[in-house]
Amino acid sequence: MSEKKAQTRERILQAAASAMLQRGPQEPGVADVMSAAGLTVGGFYAHFASKDALMLEVFEQLLRRRRDLMALLDSSLPGEERRTLAASFYLSRKHRDATHSGCPLPSSLGALPQLPETYRTLLAEHLEVLSAEMCDSPEEADKALADLALMVGGLALARALGAGDLSDRILRAAKSAVI
Template structure:
């Protein structure tokens, strides 16, 4: 039996994390079985255990990677408050609302993460902290610690607004929730 190179194993591991991230955000963690997750990645069920100790280990790794990627994308925004305003408008967009599989894991999975094992909760806490630090730095570049409370408030407003906007079947109401969320968030920032 031929051994795969370290690079091949890393590429395969990353593919599992990426495809599982999309599936979790679309169908939920509990609604995503190992066979579906591995099929999405083009692998057999047994391949999971060559890369992760368990599904819980995969979940923790997916959450950590999803949030790291989210923070990295924030780095591409214009500096300071203008970038933060762009972030709010992009985050609270119909596009983000309508495509949870490629969006923020907080808005898609927060209720499930709260019921996960400690490793997943820790991965989430680390990632959420990095997001809030990024927001705080944009709010008060000279003293980000002074903006920590406001950053927590903005993050929770954004996540809650997006979650709520996904619930109604009435698109007009869903759009109104997003529009009001943008207005409220930007008012909170000023």
């Protein structure tokens, strides 16, 4: 792939990631993504076979970025402490208000049942890897999954409400349940 084609492809992926974080994987159309990337629709198929192929790749990239951030936590800390640190960041106002970055799950979960099975497979793999990284033993894995569910649900509710007292209370309550 030429350097120019690779750069154009990356622009499309970045525009699609921003769109997914704001509106989920179904709503943004190819025209929306290409316009946000500063490109015409006609060039889309030189880079991706379909909108589904693009959005699936973006979903995978966004999930991988979340795992990469989690991997930065000190693995020598006990699992409970790693989950506490993760919750402190994940359930923060800064993360709630980050509409162009952050976790794709709050904007995507509702659409997953209508999307191809590959989305759910990616999500399952993501949750398995994250929960394993957030615990010290297989016996602790269910607690890590519960904490992940609480974090995603808390962030989804807080983002849905937007900045405000109830949203802040939800973030604090979910964080204290993990911590």
